[in-house]
Amino acid sequence: xxxxxxxxxxxxxxxxxxxxxxxxxxxxxxxxxxxxxxxxxxxxxxxxxxxxxxxxxxxxxxxxxxxxxxxxxxxxxxxxxxxxxxxxxxxxxxxxxxxxxxxxxxxxxxxxxxxxxxxxxxxxxxxxxxxxxxxxxxxxxxxxxxxxxxxxxxxxxxxxxxxxxxxxxxxxxxxxxxxxxxxxxxxxxxxxxxxxxxxxxxxxxxxxxxxxxxxxxxxxxxxxxxxxxxxxxxxxxxxxxxxxxxxxxxxxxxxxxxxxxxxxxxxxxxxxxxxxxxxxxx
Amino acid sequence: xxxxxxxxxxxxxxxxxxxxxxxxxxxxxxxxxxxxxxxxxxxxxxxxxxxxxxxxxxxxxxxxxxxxxxxxxxxxxxxxxxxxxxxxxxxxxxxxxxxxxxxxxxxxxxxxxxxxxxxxxxxxxxxxxxxxxxxxxxxxxxxxxxxxxxxxxxxxxxxxxxxxxxxxxxxxxxxxxxxxxxxxxxxxxxxxxxxxxxxxxxxxxxxxxxxxxxxxxxxxxxxxxxxxxxxxxxxxxxxxxxxxxxxxxxxxxxxxxxxxxxx
Numbered sequence: 001x002x003x004x005x006x007x008x009x010x011x012x013x014x015x016x017x018x019x020x021x022x023x024x025x026x027x028x029x030x031x032x033x034x035x036x037x038x039x040x041x042x043x044x045x046x047x048x049x050x051x052x053x054x055x056x057x058x059x060x061x062x063x064x065x066x067x068x069x070x071x072x073x074x075x076x077x078x079x080x081x082x083x084x085x086x087x088x089x090x091x092x093x094x095x096x097x098x099x100x101x102x103x104x105x106x107x108x109x110x111x112x113x114x115x116x117x118x119x120x121x122x123x124x125x126x127x128x129x130x131x132x133x134x135x136x137x138x139x140x141x142x143x144x145x146x147x148x149x150x151x152x153x154x155x156x157x158x159x160x161x162x163x164x165x166x167x168x169x170x171x172x173x174x175x176x177x178x179x180x181x182x183x184x185x186x187x188x189x190x191x192x193x194x195x196x197x198x199x200x201x202x203x204x205x206x207x208x209x210x211x212x213x214x215x216x217x218x219x220x221x222x223x224x225x226x227x228x229x230x231x232x233x234x235x236x237x238x239x240x241x242x243x244x245x246x247x248x249x250x251x252x253x254x255x256x257x258x259x260x261x262x263x264x265x266x267x268x269x270x271x272x273x274x275x276x277x278x279x280x281x282x
Numbered sequence: 283x284x285x286x287x288x289x290x291x292x293x294x295x296x297x298x299x300x301x302x303x304x305x306x307x308x309x310x311x312x313x314x315x316x317x318x319x320x321x322x323x324x325x326x327x328x329x330x331x332x333x334x335x336x337x338x339x340x341x342x343x344x345x346x347x348x349x350x351x352x353x354x355x356x357x358x359x360x361x362x363x364x365x366x367x368x369x370x371x372x373x374x375x376x377x378x379x380x381x382x383x384x385x386x387x388x389x390x391x392x393x394x395x396x397x398x399x400x401x402x403x404x405x406x407x408x409x410x411x412x413x414x415x416x417x418x419x420x421x422x423x424x425x426x427x428x429x430x431x432x433x434x435x436x437x438x439x440x441x442x443x444x445x446x447x448x449x450x451x452x453x454x455x456x457x458x459x460x461x462x463x464x465x466x467x468x469x470x471x472x473x474x475x476x477x478x479x480x481x482x483x484x485x486x487x488x489x490x491x492x493x494x495x496x497x498x499x500x501x502x503x504x505x506x507x508x509x510x511x512x513x514x515x516x517x518x519x520x521x522x523x524x525x526x527x528x529x530x531x532x533x534x535x536x537x538x539x540x541x542x543x544x545x
Contacts, residue, residue: 056461056465082465082467089462094459094462095463095466097483097484097487097488107463107468107484108466108467142491156466157466
């Protein structure tokens with residue numbers, strides 16, 4: 001069970017004055033059960049890349065294999081891939097359209113050909129997983145708060161029981177409390193169901209705490225693909241690509257430059273505090 | 283499908299036509315359209331066609347892009363040509379069932395078809411080479427005299443410019459929503475007409491909601507900047523005629539004269 005991208009190339013608006021290369025020779029392996037952060041600043045090609053992963057965009061050259069099957073093969077069932085690789089777009093609440101929350105969540109499973117009972121079970125399960133209470137199930141999705149709408153939209157994809165869940169900037173436009181809530185939720189879904197989560201973001205802070213693996217993409221190319229701690233050691237190069245490292249990592253980095261014996265690879269506030277206290281002997 | 287809709291979309295390149303004053307281009311388009319209806323022989327198409335090719339080349343717009351923009355008009359064009367072909371009375375050439383093709387019919391179909399095609403090509407050249415903002419400024423200035431009759435010229439121009447500006451945004455939005463629903467297994471390509479029409483609901487509802495939301499946000503942003511309509515409003519970049527506009531008007535005058543005096 002894995003997704004393999006092999007030398008993917010993609011051009012925007014091929015054959016017009018607006019032509020530009022969006023993805024350059026991207027090769028990636030996404031094994032089972034990882035929590036991956038995909039990072040790049042606006043226009044780096046990250047949204048284009050994830051749309052290749054469930055076949056919404058077709059690469060101009062290169063191949064993609066899902067569980068060993070070529071997804072560009074004529075016999076390959078694209079609907080099956082879209083079920084297994086769930087993609088949550090940016091501002092997913094903008095795609096809600098049904099009269100009630102439960103009906104909207106049922107849209108995906110029903111399209112995938114699940115029978116009524118199975119689809120409803122999946123929908124209730126997904127709503128529970130994102131923390132939408134039963135009192136809201138028959139409410140209109142347009143009456144909910146921004147954060148609730150987004151969780152309903154995520155449930156809409158989750159209800160298809162995907163094996164890989166990709167989220168494009170799931171925290172965009174939310175307040176700090178809403179961000180933490182969504183990120184914790186994803187962590188929990190990842191741990192409870194054992195599914196692979198790919199979190200797309202331009203914010204290092206979001207990803208640092210949760211991802212086990214970090215892929216940095218810049219100008220359509222993969223710059224780094226490693227553990228977050230190792231990626232963050234390339235402070236200057238990251239900055240050149242327009243990315244900021246987490247504030248804590250930056251702080252300990254500067255302290256280390258000043259001669260303090262702290263661990264440069266701290267990612268969270270707690271780690272940084274511990275490291276600074278230890279080095280100063282308190 | 284939707285991405286191919288190039289009609290009316292600004293094509294950003296640097297060219298003498300792009301640099302022309304929007305009033306020149308707006309009036310020029312009207313003059314061009316009028317001149318299309320001035321001549322009665324096919325020689326007129328040679329003249330107006332030559333003018334069209336010259337402007338397109340000067341504007342540095344790829345012919346492929348222009349032709350692609352015509353595609354949505356093709357149906358209307360064929361429709362009109364077939365009607366003209368079958369329903370014009372005159373010297374009968376061939377008959378089939380209740381229809382008869384006449385010599386005048388063939389002539390009328392070709393004439394109308396060419397005329398309509400050139401009308402669309404010419405007027406879309408204006409929107410290819412003029413940003414919506416400039417176009418509105420130009421229209422407002424050209425129709426400014428109507429203010430005497432209490433016509434809200436500025437407001438109308440603003441509405442048109444907003445509508446034009448929102449075409450690409452709504453197209454992009456439609457694409458995004460389509461993809462998001464496809465990711466949830468929506469299928470727009472297979473099934474009968476009823477199934478296909480039903481498949482549009484998950485696109486249209488979010489699209490409506492988002493246009494209302496955008497309209498609300500835009501209205502709020504305009505109010506926050508104290509927009510209150512056209513009265514007493516000045517321009518940051520007032521329109522100014524340059525030497526190129528004079529040349530353009532001379533060429534246009536030549537076009538009209540040519541169309542009137544052509545055999």
